[in-house]
Amino acid sequence: MRTAAEPIEVRRPSAVRALTVLLGLTAAATVVVELLNWWYAPEQEFGLAVRTGWALLRSLGFLVLIGHVDRGRAAAKPFGLILAVTTVFAVGRLVVPRAGVPPLPGLLGFGLLTALCVAVVALLYRSDVVGGHLVRHRKGLVVSGGRLSWQELVPKRPAVTGWLLTARVAALTYSPLMLVPALVAGGSILSGRLSAVPAVLFWLAAGVAVSYLVLFCTAFLLRGRPWARKLLVVITLGALAVDLPLCWWLLGLDGLIRDGVPLLAAAALALFSLHRAAARTR
Structure with a gap:
């Protein structure tokens, strides 16, 4: 017999439980596919190690996303979308070798990982049950009536659309997507290409600067400031103007495809x- 003081366990909807399992499988698949790519790579060079390490970090991103889904966070949707898209690009650029035919296990693993990412995005954006679950905000300490309590922090800013949240999350990936190829280019310095030192240092500095600019800009973007949208466009174009030419010059066409295209996708x-957010406000 249940007493009044005994807590009642709320069972999550089946679609939410399925999404959690799917995210766990995607995290595991990311690790397996990256290890396969590393194993079958003809040369375990410095650039491959950097790109593989960055791709492996995405498995932790899926674990963080599981926590957001369990807590019903509204930010889980845009976070899941950009994580799935950039994971496909990050893993896909390592499947294809510089020369020759991709290994069959790598191709099969990449196909499975792509299908899992598509399924994750479909559940996040096409399931009404999941959409109804992801409506909460983060919790924090709140002073109310002279008492300190831990409760949900409802934003004081006006409600923002999912498209603005997606733009913010996509922009937050600019910095790592610039720093990874900069670190790869740093490997050429170790091999004696000292003339690349100024360009690599500038690339690293630009990647760090973009992270601060995006944080500043998106803070006002979510508060509905019109100038913040224009500033984000300028930051996006500036990041592309720095990253793409340096990828071409220091890493060649192969580096431009492997490292430039993911940033181009995030910018797009x-x-x-x-x-879309501007069209909704008209």
Whole structure:
């Protein structure tokens, strides 16, 4: 017999439980596919190690996303979208070798990982049950009536659209997507290409600067400041103007495809999200 003081366990909807399992499988698949790519790579060079390490960090991102889903956080949708898209690019650029045919296990693993990422995005954005679950905000300490309590922090800013949140999350990936190829280019310095030192240092500094600019800009973007949207467009174009030429010069066409295209995809998603958010407010 249940007493009045005994807590009642709320069972999560089946779609939410399925999403949690799917995210766990995607995290595991990311690790397995990256290890396969590393094993079958003809040369375990410095650049491959950096790109593989960055891709492996995404498995931790999926674990963080599981926590957001369990807590019903509204930010889980845009976070899951950009994580799935950039994971496909990050892993896909390592499957194809510089020369020759990709190994069959790597191709099969990449196909499975892509299917899992598509399924994650479909559940996040197409399931009404999941959408109804992801409505909460983070919790924090709140002073109310002279008492300190731990409760949900409802934002004081006006409600923002999911497209603005997506633009913010996409823009937050600019910095790591710039720093990874900069670190790869740093490997050429170790091999004696000292003329690349100024360019690599500038690349690293630009990647760090972009992270601070995006944090500043998106803080006002979510508060509905019109100038913040224009500033984010400028930051996006500036990041592309720095990253793509340096990828071409220091890493060649192979580096431009492997490291430039993921940033281009994130930038396109951010700009598209800004456009959709602006269209909704008209």
